Amino acid sequence: MTTAPPIDRLRAALLADEAAQLRLAPIADTAAFLDAITAYAAGLGLPIARDTFAAGLARAATPQMEQQLPALRLAEAPPRHWLPVDLLGYQGAIAVEWLHFAGLPLTDPFFEETWRKVRLLPFNRLMRCATPLAALEPFADAPAPDGIVYHMSRCGSTLAGQMLGAAPGHIVVAEPPVLDTMIQLVGRGTLSPVMIRAMAGALTRDRDGQARHRFLKLDAWHCFVLPLLRGVWPDTPWTFLYRDPVEVLVSQQRRPGMHVRPGVLPLDAYGVDAADAAASDNYAAWILDRICRSAADAIDEDCLLLNYEQLPGALADALLPHFGVEPDAAALEKIVAAGTRYSKVPTQAFAGDSEAKQREASPELRAAAAPLLATYARLEDRRRAATAPSPVVA
Numbered sequence: 001m002t003t004a005p006p007i008d009r010l011r012a013a014l015l016a017d018e019a020a021q022l023r024l025a026p027i028a029d030t031a032a033f034l035d036a037i038t039a040y041a042a043g044l045g046l047p048i049a050r051d052t053f054a055a056g057l058a059r060a061a062t063p064q065m066e067q068q069l070p071a072l073r074l075a076e077a078p079p080r081h082w083l084p085v086d087l088l089g090y091q092g093a094i095a096v097e098w099l100h101f102a103g104l105p106l107t108d109p110f111f112e113e114t115w116r117k118v119r120l121l122p123f124n125r126l127m128r129c130a131t132p133l134a135a136l137e138p139f140a141d142a143p144a145p146d147g148i149v150y151h152m153s154r155c156g157s158t159l160a161g162q163m164l165g166a167a168p169g170h171i172v173v174a175e176p177p178v179l180d181t182m183i184q185l186v187g188r189g190t191l192s193p194v195m196i197r198a199m200a201g202a203l204t205r206d207r208d209g210q211a212r213h214r215f216l217k218l219d220a221w222h223c224f225v226l227p228l229l230r231g232v233w234p235d236t237p238w239t240f241l242y243r244d245p246v247e248v249l250v251s252q253q254r255r256p257g258m259h260v261r262p263g264v265l266p267l268d269a270y271g272v273d274a275a276d277a278a279a280s281d282n283y284a285a286w287i288l289d290r291i292c293r294s295a296a297d298a299i300d301e302d303c304l305l306l307n308y309e310q311l312p313g314a315l316a317d318a319l320l321p322h323f324g325v326e327p328d329a330a331a332l333e334k335i336v337a338a339g340t341r342y343s344k345v346p347t348q349a350f351a352g353d354s355e356a357k358q359r360e361a362s363p364e365l366r367a368a369a370a371p372l373l374a375t376y377a378r379l380e381d382r383r384r385a386a387t388a389p390s391p392v393v394a
Contacts, residue, residue: 006046011072013044025102025123033122060125072129084202085115087181094133099124107165109158109344111176140194142201146213147323148238152291153220154251155243156308161217163315166338167331169212173203175219184269196232213325221259223291224270226298237322240295242379243308245372247357249365252284260284282368289372296378305383312339
């Protein structure tokens with residue numbers, strides 16, 4: 001009978017040893033990790049020298065190896081501390097790449113920030129793994145999100161995500177690129193919509209056994225496929241955040257997001273005709289208007305409209321109840337405290353910038369914003385109508 005190579009036996013042992021994973025995965029220093037993994041191998045009776053591990057980690061860190069399918073390939077999803085991070089083409093099929101998240105909570109403003117931290121860990125150079133797409137299918141039966149945040153961009157959605165994620169037991173997955181890739185594949189008809197639910201279930205898996213509520217914050221352009229996503233999660237409450245269009249356009253003018261740069265976003269994957277974009281005089285204003293109109297068209301009884309001007313107070317007063325979340329006093333204190341910090345740099349205090357952006361707006365920008373302002377007014381009318389007191393019937 002053929003004996004598996006020592007490195008394969010080591011990986012199999014690590015996959016089954018959660019305590020060792022949590023001890024080894026957070027080690028960022030390569031020398032310290034080499035000492036620890038060599039000692040672990042010796043404890044298993046595996047003859048793997050420290051220099052052998054060092055050479056393997058060095059190879060795994062090269063760009064060529066990072067772009068290839070991982071050497072560790074599993075038939076089923078890895079244990080609970082791994083999350084999916086990418087979809088890769090392999091022999092005409094789609095494979096899922098997974099990384100161990102080293103016990104890190106998803107409290108960075110964006111999922112990608114945490115992903116980039118853990119991908120550099122020596123443990124993941126050793127244990128980065130791939131599965132067939134079918135390994136995601138069991139996650140389609142995972143709990144649905146308690147709430148989904150949609151937004152027009154630069155309107156307070158990151159603040160909302162940070163506040164939702166501030167309480168213990170709250171999992172917030174903010175704009176994960178791998179979910180966007182899945183949505184694109186479903187939008188093109190390559191995969192079934194159930195795979196969106198499966199991917200989200202894997203991303204929000206309960207890694208520490210403490211999960212109480214799960215939330216998704218999607219990308220602004222996912223408003224284009226709101227009917228599709230409402231079909232995936234028909235009973236999940238959602239919110240759409242928006243802001244004075246002039247202020248959003250000024251923000252995009254300062255630092256353009258990928259969706260306001262022509263040709264970057266694959267519009268066809270979201271059912272949007274690129275010819276409409278080509279005919280626009282101002283691409284940024286056109287796509288922001290399209291995002292807001294798509295959200296306005298999808299409003300139903302499960303939608304809560306939130307204007308940037310209502311934040312941060314409305315998150316605790318309106319959004320938490322809308323999502324069915326009733327935090328205790330200690331959790332609420334953490335949520336409210338998160339609202340005082342600058343969402344994209346949580347170490348800085350929040351300071352409003354609406355007046356500065358209004359002053360910065362040029363006449364040309366205001367003219368470009370005109371159609372978007374009409375859609376903004378439509379959203380405001382719907383929001384005010386939803387919050388207006390019902391007339392008293394005699």
